Amino acid sequence: MSPNLESVRSALQTVPGIPCEGEAPIFAEPWQAQAFAMALELQQRGVFSWSEWAAELGAQIKAAIADGDPDDGTTYYRHWLATLERLVSRKGIASTETLDRYYRAWDHAADRTPHGQTIELVAEDFR
Structure with a gap:
């Protein structure tokens, strides 16, 4: 899975909070990059729009904060993965x-x- 540069740019412009260095997303662990790439691929295939993704991710983060998440950036990709799982389930993919x-x-x-x-x-x- 190798997302195209335009898809990455679109995600960076639409989805708030993606950890970046310059114009490139950064990842602390390989699974984070894989989750990011899976979301890019599904968006490119039309499974969801970035606006839909951003709304779902925002709801996931707000719920986590309400449950005591420190909201210090260390759990961002855990929320990304939870959002991916939720949308994949909701869309009937798995x-x-x-x-x-x-x-x-x-x-x-x-x-x-x-x-x-x-x-x-x-x-x-x-x-």
């Missing part, structure tokens, strides 16, 4: 149950993978 199943599988795979190694899903992770 059910909440499917997302939960994969979450548990990735968690299991991470637990069995030695530090520094690539995490790979295998059938046993879904049991």
Whole structure:
């Protein structure tokens, strides 16, 4: 998945709070870049508009703040991921149950993978 530059610029102009260095988004961890790229790809495919994304992300952040999130920027991409999951479920791309199943599988795979190694899903992770 390699988002085009125009899509990145559009996201940066429309979606508030994306951590940036100059005109490029920055990520503390690889999963953050992957979540960003998935959202760009889905937006490019017409699954949602950036305005819809920004409204949903804003609602997610407000709810998190109400629940005690420190709103210091460290959890921004956790909100991004939660927004991605919510929209994917709402749009019928994957059910909440499917997302939960994969979450548990990735968690299991991470637990069995030695530090520094690539995490790979295998059938046993879904049991």
